[in-house]
Amino acid sequence: MLNFCTLFDTKFLPYGLNLHSSLMQHAGSFHLYIFAFDDKCHEVLLKLNLPHTTVISLSEFEDEALLAIKPTRTRGEYCWTCTPSTILYCINTFGLENCTYIDSDIYFYEDPVHLLQEMGEKEILLTLHRYTPKYDETHLSGKFCVQFMTFKNKPESLAALDWWRNACIDWCYNRVEDGKFGDQKYLDDWETCFDNVHVLQNPGGGVAPWNVQQYGIEQKGSETYVTFEGREYKLNFYHFHGLRFLSDSKLSLCEYSLPRKVVALLYGPYISLYLQHYKMLKQLDSSLDLWLPAGRDLSTFKKNTLNFLKGKYNIHRINKFVKAWPN
Template sequence: MLNFCTLFDSKFLPYGLNLHTSLMKNCGSFHLYIFAFDDKCQELLSKVNLPHTTVIALSDFEDEELLAIKPTRTRGEYCWTCTPSTILYCIKKFGLDNCTYIDSDIYFYDDPGHLIREMGDKEILLTLHRYTPRYDETHISGKFCVQFMTFKNKPESLAALNWWRNACIDWCYNRVEDGKFGDQKYLDDWETRFNNVHVLQNPAGGVAPWNVQQYGVETKGEEAFVTLEEKKHRLNFYHFHGLRFLSDNKLSLCEYSLPARAVELLYVPYIELYLQNYAKLKQLDNNLDVWLPAANNLETFKKNTLNFLKGKYNIYRINKFVKAWPK
């Protein structure tokens, strides 16, 4: 049994449903713990009733330490602050042998168990950013990406989680300060700070907008493959970081330049599934506020979006925070 946890609010519901769909397709035996970061998210997830899933309300999860610092953080910063606490909560509350944190905007194309088994007897699994050189922001965002991290219910792993939780409660902001950035830069020295840490070696895990330029991408049916340094790998997961709808015919894929094949073979099917899940959610709550404009005609919106991806509209990218980052 593989145990996963993720967190998101109602704005990210379609991403979360996409994530769950990908686990249902590719992961044989799993349980997903979703931390619903607002009441609307919890309400709709209870109505959708996803299989192999437990929905956890903030009121059940938040403790005194988290509530004390909550007013000092933005919505996004508070989510980052809570990441290690969600993993600890699942391991302790449900007595799990292992728990893998996954970002809500990743999508699995193969069994994530292949990645987790790579860690063997180690207690902690970390995922590299694997930046394309021109996008290397290790000095800002860190060497490792929080997107996919596994922790076992063992002493060194729990010590690392408690250390990380305390560090995030002390400082977790969307800015660079004294070598820190959000929840992520804390991971940079874990290979020496803690024992039993394994860094994922499989390059098919953690393909993302900041590194996909290094890969060739192809598909065969529902299977996806990436080629790196002339070696083909079955794509395990892709991180759709930064994908946002801006208006009825404009969207931001990310702040990076993407290969056309990645857009065609990964983004188009993902967005089609996103729109299907959006339509399901709108049937449950017509006033749902998600990362999608209130299109009067969903089919027209879908057509406009797909035409946009085929080059009939200008691509708008959001250079989020870039100007504020030191070089």
């Protein structure tokens, strides 16, 4: 059994549903613990009753230490602050043998068990940013990305997790200060501080906008492959960091330059699935505050998005994905 936890609020509901869909399609035996970061998100998730999922409200999760510092953090900073606490909560509350934290805007293309098998007897799994050189921000954002991290229910792992939780409660802000940044820079020296840390080696895990420029990408039947440093791997997961549906006339894929085939093979289908979940959620509750068209219908957004993608990336494959988008 693979145990995952993630956290998001109402605005991120479609991303979270995309994540869950990818696990349903590609993961074997799994359970996903979702921390709903506002009441409306919790209400909707309970209505959806997603399979292999447990929904946890803030009232269940937040303790005195978190509530004490909550007013001092922005929404994003508080989410970062809570990350180690969500993992620890799942292990302790549900008696899990292991728990993997995953960001809500990643999408799996292959069973993540192939990544976790690398750990062997190690207790902690970390994921590199693996920056493309021109985007390298290791000195600012850290060597590791919190996007995919595993902790086992073992003494050293729990000690590291407890230390990280206390550090984030003490300081976790969206700025660089005294060698710290958010929740990530704390991880930089874990390979030397702890004996049971494994750094993920499979380049098919952790592909993201800040490193995808180093990869080749191909679709072979129903499977997606990436080439990294001359070797081919199955794509395990991609992190759709920075993808935002700003209005009925503005779409932001990310802040980095993306290869055209990546947009066609990854972003097209992901956006299509997002729109299906957006439409379903709006039908469930029309008052939901989600990232998408100001005009409250999809037609203008689809037209403008198609023009944007074709104009910027000039890829004919985008057409078939847009045609599949819901009306």
